[in-house]
Amino acid sequence: MTSFPIVAHATPDDIIAWVHRRPVTVRQFLADAARLAAVLPAGGHVFNACTDRYRFTVGLCAALLAGKPTLLPPSHTPETVRQLLAFAPDAFCLHDQPDAAFAMPALHYHDGLAAIAADGPVEIPRIPAAQVMAYVFTSGSTGTPVPHRKTWGAMAGSARAAAQRLGLLDGRAWTLAGTVPPQHMFGLEATVMLVLQGRAALVAAPAFYPADVSAALAAVPAPRALVSSPVHLRTLVQSGVAMPAADLVLCATAPLGRQLAAETEALFGAPLREIYGSTETGQLATRRTAQEDVWTLVPGVRLQARPSATGDDTETWAEGGHIEQPVPLGDAIAPLDAQRFLLHGRKADLLNIAGKRTSLGYLNHQLTAIDGVRDGAFFMPDDAHEGDAHGHVVRLVAVVVAPGVAPARLQQALRERIDPAFMPRPLYFADRLPRNAAGKLPREALAALLATLSSTQDRAAAPPPGFVIDPGHPAMAGHFPGHPIVPGVVLLDHAVLALGTALGRPLAVAQASLLKFLSPVRPGERVEVLHQSEAAADGAETIRFTLRSAGRDVASGTLQVRANAPQAGALPC
Template identity: 85%
Template sequence: MTMLPIVAHASPEDIIAWVHGRPVSVRQFLADASSLADALPAGRHVFNACTDRYRFTVGLCAALLAGKATLLPPSHTPEMVRQLADFAPDAFCLHDQPDAAFAMPAFHYHDGLRGAATDGPVEIPQLAATQVMAYVFTSGSTGTPVPHRKTWGAMARCAQAAAQRLGLLDGRAWTLVGTVPPQHMFGLEATVMLVLQGRAALVAAPAFYPADVRDALASVPAPRALVSSPVHLRTLVQSGMAMPPADLVLCATAPLGRQLAGETEALFGAPLCEIYGSTETGQIATRHTAQADAWTLVPGVRLQARQGDGGDTETWAEGGHIEQPVSLGDAIAPLDAGHFLLHGRKADMLNIAGKRTSLAYLNHQLTAIDGVRDGAFFMPDDAHEGDTHGHVVRLVAVAVAPGVAPAQLQQALRARIDPAFLPRPLLFADSLPRNAAGKLPREALAALVARLAGAHHGDSAARPAFVIDADHPAIAGHFPGHPIVPGVVLLDHAVLALGAALGRRLAVTQAGAIKFLSPVTPGERVEILHQADAAADGGEIIRFTLRSAGRDVASGTLQVRGAAPQAGASAC
């Protein structure tokens, strides 16, 4: 039986993590994993919801030591958690937040579970290559998440091949800073498995906002690598914030454009390596995106062309860490035995903000809601998964739901699908233009969406809009040389412009779910898309999206009092 070590570091004194600025040795890590393994409940399946990357990794290894499989769903919505419980009735949730609430038994990973590291020799645990490490779920096309079984051997060999390709086995102590969560396949491979099998160290704290990334990189020694996605990289580039130098940038989850790759390399002073793979295959190829279009397969992996059931040629990946041949759902043009060009998705799979799902899954969740007779999600032609500039993708949904309030339907969707896939806008129709076979042609749905969106928002020229000039007092000192409009100024002008368009002053009592998605520079025209629903207290709930130059820059919800105040108001 083939056995593989749980960590590949050369010494128990090697650093495997940085937690709150302090180094954690392999010795301490193994003690933490052993202590947690002894404390875990009896269930054989662990839903690892830890937000701290170190605790997630300790939890993953503790589950391995205890012979338990880790469940990694694509989202943590109540519906997804319910489906996890259906898949594994004995599952429990491992979490590190005291207020975490999931509809299954839970176990809190707290500071009191820290292991007691001892002096002397350390025995590195060996795990059978055939042991099931995790079930990584994709959304599926029927509404039921599809589990993909991952053995320790496949995941460890994949990480070893990646570490070799990326140059992490050069004898230096690398540290990996990640903006992607460890629960998703790329985050699992590139910020957890690369650490365990590439002799590197991880940074525990989440690094999501530009200041987080800056501080995380500055807090650890070189060599250091940033693991990120196109959406995050675009935000970092446009933030105008200086970044500490890195030695390598890794990117995956969606196609990356050459321009953004070059801008990222200039920002961090480091080469950017893009990774191609999938949940089913793991990482299988890399490319230096700023300089080349061709992908290079990782050691041991091969591509094979096979005839599909419909007569089309399909590309299959096999060899290396891939235990069984896998059909790739992409259009691939082989160049030679080790290189290929990628021409995009074949089917309806979506990647938004590093999260993957399918239109079929979203449609199933929409039509499963009480009161919805029919419905469909739609991806506009000008906003799709292939956006190589990292723009935030926004889906549209059309529902046939007589008597169901928009706010009620939105709330039901939030319980079923990840927030990244919530439709903006959600439109309503009397019926969908299905054909005699019950199918919904894309062109017919596109025409319906265009008509409904035009009636919902009005012509773009008539939308509420505003421009914030460069001489606005809030601009001074706000990133000199790269001026950016502060978010509070955007919100203030949006409220006043929206009130002017509606013919009344808006008395905002609460602003919720405010997200600033892309920087706005002085002089940009910002349009306001909105949908108003009646609130139970007689006021309104206004959902809005701010858009500039074809991209979403902010979104949120305003709770508005029924009677506006008498005093006038002016923009800040």
């Protein structure tokens, strides 16, 4: 029976992780995995929701040792969890957050589960190649996530081929830091499997904010690599935060423009390798985007042209190497030779945003499933990828027919059903959608409707108003020293000022209500102010606002604004 070792490191004293800036050896890692495997609940499937990358990886390997497949859904919304249980009723959740609340049995992975590693020889467990390691889910067009079965042999083979292509098997001890979560395919492959099978080490703490990325790289020895996505790289480039030199940057999840690739290489002083692949196939090819358009296949993988099902076109299939069965690719590919090709974009409606994958069909299903919604559709502009040729970020748009449904309630209902990365901005309301006699919604007709709504509602293409809180702001003094967080009152005051500037008048706020501070904001981060306003008959106004930073909602609320505001606006804190 073919098998692969659970780790490929040369000795048990090699470093496999950096946790709180301290090295963790293979010896300790294997002890932690064995200890956790022994206390896993009886359920047959593990929903691994650990946010700490080390604990996620220990949990993944513990599940392998226990013979339990890991479930990796596209999001962690209540609706997704319900669908996950429909697929695997015996599933339980492994998490590392004390306040985590999932509607299924759970095990909290806390510090008390750490093992004491013994000295002496260590036997590296070998996992059968045919053993199912995970089911990675993509968003199905019918609203039900589609599982993709991943065996240990396929995942280990893919990681070894990628490590060879990327030069990680050069005898040096590489360390990989990532901005992408390990629960998603690229994060799983590039920050977990590359570590296990590429003899590298991972950085445990999530690195999302620019300051966190800088600190994570600075805390580990060279050679070091950053694993990221186009939207994260754009944030890093625009942040103004100095970055330590890296030896490699890996990027995937959406098309990356050459300009952004070049800016990233300049920021880190390192080559950037873009990775092409999919959940179905794993990693297929790489290129140095700042210098070339051509993709080169990873070792062992081949492309084959076959007639399409309709017979009026050809499809490209991937096979060989780590791919267990030939897989059709939903992209327009122009082969140059047996190993190189040009990629001309997707054929279907698949979306990749911030390392997360879904489809327009799934989003439309979730939108129209909301109570009170008669019809609705998401729309992806032609340049809606995370990183287009100029590195711009364009968000999804949606239009809905929902008479009598308040915008805030609809947004909240949608937020409970889909991942925040796919929330539409803006969300328009219409009397009807321009469907044809067959009930279909032509893309051109939907685009025309959205153009009309945009013009009517004065939705400009310019970036939303925003602000940046300087690290030297007086409110920062003594506020979480060493890990400064902008106080909520400062965010609110600057949001009011930014809204007044955008509306061309100072705002006299009579009341602020429904305030929610959803995620911490650090000094130096740009905060965007998104808003919707409703005028009253007496000239007063209700403004619903959402504050966003680095692709996430950080705060929201409602302002009641008096009419005839005085000319002297309030000064920010």
